[in-house]
Amino acid sequence: MPVETDTRIRDFGTRVRLYPQAPFLSGFGEAEVVWLSPAAGTVQAGPSDDRMYVVDPVEKADPYEYPYMPPYKGESFPPVEPGPDGHFDHYPADSREFVAVHVYGSLRRVLDIFESYVGDAIPWQFRETYEKLELIPLIGWENAQSGYGFMEFGHARDDAGSYQPYGLNFDIIGHELGHALLFSVMGLPLEGHWSAEFGAFHEANADIVSLLSVMHFDTVLDRLLHASHGNIYTLNEINRIAELSETRQIRIASNSRKMSEVTTEVHDLSRPMTGAIFDFIAYAYVEEIARRGLIGSDLREATLTAHVRMQDAEGIQANFDKAYNNRHFQFKAALMEARDIVGTRLTSAWKQMSPTDLTYSDVATMLIDVDRQISGDRYQEELREIFHWREIYEDPGPVKI
Numbered sequence: 001m002p003v004e005t006d007t008r009i010r011d012f013g014t015r016v017r018l019y020p021q022a023p024f025l026s027g028f029g030e031a032e033v034v035w036l037s038p039a040a041g042t043v044q045a046g047p048s049d050d051r052m053y054v055v056d057p058v059e060k061a062d063p064y065e066y067p068y069m070p071p072y073k074g075e076s077f078p079p080v081e082p083g084p085d086g087h088f089d090h091y092p093a094d095s096r097e098f099v100a101v102h103v104y105g106s107l108r109r110v111l112d113i114f115e116s117y118v119g120d121a122i123p124w125q126f127r128e129t130y131e132k133l134e135l136i137p138l139i140g141w142e143n144a145q146s147g148y149g150f151m152e153f154g155h156a157r158d159d160a161g162s163y164q165p166y167g168l169n170f171d172i173i174g175h176e177l178g179h180a181l182l183f184s185v186m187g188l189p190l191e192g193h194w195s196a197e198f199g200a201f202h203e204a205n206a207d208i209v210s211l212l213s214v215m216h217f218d219t220v221l222d223r224l225l226h227a228s229h230g231n232i233y234t235l236n237e238i239n240r241i242a243e244l245s246e247t248r249q250i251r252i253a254s255n256s257r258k259m260s261e262v263t264t265e266v267h268d269l270s271r272p273m274t275g276a277i278f279d280f281i282a283y284a285y286v287e288e289i290a291r292r293g294l295i296g297s298d299l300r301e302a303t304l305t306a307h308v309r310m311q312d313a314e315g316i317q318a319n320f321d322k323a324y325n326n327r328h329f330q331f332k333a334a335l336m337e338a339r340d341i342v343g344t345r346l347t348s349a350w351k352q353m354s355p356t357d358l359t360y361s362d363v364a365t366m367l368i369d370v371d372r373q374i375s376g377d378r379y380q381e382e383l384r385e386i387f388h389w390r391e392i393y394e395d396p397g398p399v400k401i
């Protein structure tokens with residue numbers, strides 16, 4: 001979401017508190033205040049708004065499974081009420097109400113972010129049947145699922161044997177909504193034409209939706225930059241930095257898998273695509289910090305040139321240490337810009353691709369084309385190279401000397 005849009009929402013929006021990362025996964029013990037686009041006072045008890053509502057069953061014995069489908073009609077806890085000012089950020093983190101607000105707030109936040117990229121409302125795929133998405137925040141089930149018109153969340157059991165609600169896991173919520181949004185915009189392939197790479201793109205896309213969304217938390221951006229001193233391009237080479245592995249989205253996306261290194265299993269097959277889109281974020285970021293004069297052309301060149309990076313990783317890091325010193329907020333602005341560059345191109349590609357017999361090569365070609373329409377030649381050469389390196393895209397274009 002463009003920073004100006006996000007700032008504007010703070011003037012009128014509804015406040016919730018969200019964990020960037022499930023609190024039991026360490027590192028992010030504090031929930032962060034987040035503003036949602038519905039104006040304060042317009043979100044009803046539930047929480048409930050024009051797109052989704054929470055219903056919290058007292059005892060939902062079974063998860064939904066066709067023909068058992070929403071709406072939930074059994075006994076439920078009273079709808080969670082807003083505070084007197086219309087916000088929902090006043091519930092203690094260990095309360096049942098907090099989980100309900102967290103599920104609603106996370107979903108609404110990811111929807112806000114992606115509607116801002118699309119530049120319009122993204123209607124639900126199930127709108128013919130249901131007006132709103134039903135959210136079940138906590139049931140006695142060791143799993144979570146999203147389906148036609150609903151999402152419901154159980155709990156995991158941690159190593160110490162205590163139950164941890166999946167509804168507090170922004171990563172899972174973002175991933176599930178990533179699937180739902182892609183189904184909404186792109187639709188389904190014609191019968192019998194659901195390709196393996198369509199399924200894998202769905203997984204990659206869900207992971208990237210979750211990643212781009214978590215990159216809207218100040219705490220996540222701050223940690224990432226502090227830990228790397230702004231040297232994000234070499235993330236998959238510097239995974240020794242412990243703090244980075246705490247953010248699951250970043251750990252998954254900064255992989256170095258090529259097509260020849262993965263199986264046809266859908267999650268495995270998704271990795272080269274997820275990695276390529278992450279590379280695009282990292283690359284756009286390097287171009288942004290160079291364009292803004294935060295690093296010189298020598299450091300830009302060294303960072304982007306593989307053999308130099310291998311030979312002089314420490315020298316590059318030392319130069320980043322120097323460049324980053326006292327410039328955290330400038331680096332952060334560049335990273336937000338890179339995030340939004342990729343978010344707008346990805347969603348623009350959603351709108352133009354056919355799901356039928358989709359191949360990775362179609363996705364790469366569309367992302368490259370969409371990018372050319374938006375930013376001309378600026379990223380073209382590197383973007384081709386990124387997909388070529390992943391063995392997704394055949395034509396690397398003119399070779400860099």
Ligand SMILES: [Zn+2]
Nearest residue numbers: 175179203206
């Ligand atoms: Zn998935």
